[in-house]
Amino acid sequence: MFEQLYKSIHEHVSLSDEEWQQCKNNFRPKRMLKRQFLLQEGDTCRQLAFIEKGSLFTYAVDAGGNRRVVRFAFDGWWVADLQSYFTGSPAMLNIEVLEDCELLILDKTNHENLLLKIPGYERYHRIILQNAYLALHERIENAIGLTADEKYERLIKRNPEFLHRVPQHLVASYLGMSPETLSRVRSRFNRS
């Protein structure tokens, strides 16, 4: 149940057994099924979720009523609407389960306790936030000023798992192109 979390933490820092036990106890396991919502627009995000198994996707609904996929999240990743979590304002994003999930839920107060009590945990979390920042940054660079073909090519290099685990029209939305365009890009790509 806590394998992935243990692994994720210990890839970056070392905790003593006691610290790890203390850490663990603050998480609450939760199973969720496809199409359920971890967070809905308008609610406030008061917890972080670590994904032991499964996947989710985050999306906004634009003025025209279209879903715009903001990001995906898989096994071993954290997921939350940090905008809402940090500021306490209502979420503008929805987080929906893509593949049945086993999550570890960490409430905000528990998280803040851990930050104070376990220096290693705090370091771990700072690194996670740094990485999230860097990933977003890379995403910006891959989203602006590239053709549809280039975007696809970069996605294949960087996140090939997206194409296997996520319906194609969601990937298209994530890349900022129509599903038809992504389909054509792919057929062009596979031909050559």
Add this chain to the structure above:
Amino acid sequence: MFEQLYKSIHEHVSLSDEEWQQCKNNFRPKRMLKRQFLLQEGDTCRQLAFIEKGSLFTYAVDAGGNRRVVRFAFDGWWVADLQSYFTGSPAMLNIEVLEDCELLILDKTNHENLLLKIPGYERYHRIILQNAYLALHERIENAIGLTADEKYERLIKRNPEFLHRVPQHLVASYLGMSPETLSRVRSRFNRS
């Protein structure tokens, strides 16, 4: 010389006079003129810079040799290539002065000392990183799946100063459109 920094820190946290003095001492003032480089592609970013006065812009050079503007930075903002700073790998970005600057340079080791010694400084810096993350996030949402007109409209709402302080072709690059398109968007916009 340290007015903006003092203001920035005390907008978010409180430091005692002593802490503030200690903090200050780790920064080294530096003047830079338009077109000088704070960081060049290939170098490693080993410092953070706080902008007391002036502005800079960060850009990457793509395969076709075109500048792609990644971000701007103005008075009261921090600037660095965090990718390079965090990972220690060579920068893929250039940071160039746009308007003559007064900077406060903070070396990585000094920064890390301050994080350890002054809890308020650490909190301040965590908030800054959170805000940087949120700003990037917003940028993604404004970059993907919007028309040129919509991108412009959002920029006006959110960062009108860009249009007054930055040459238009750099703003165009930042928005991921050609300079001609931005010019046309603007003329359409001003007409109506």
Add this chain to the structure above:
DNA sequence: AAAATCTTATGATATATATCAATGGAATAT
């Protein structure tokens, strides 16, 4: 002050991508 360079604006054309439409195949619900 004049020359040179850079920046913006605007028109004409080309191109990439979106949209609309139809089909067959998958997944899901009955």
Add this chain to the structure above:
DNA sequence: ATATTCCATTGATATATATCATAAGATTTT
């Protein structure tokens, strides 16, 4: 098992944006 809904593919067409070209203003350099 059948019906229903959803999804990916492919073609035809429309549209937004890029590119090319030119000229008028700005800025910077000499």
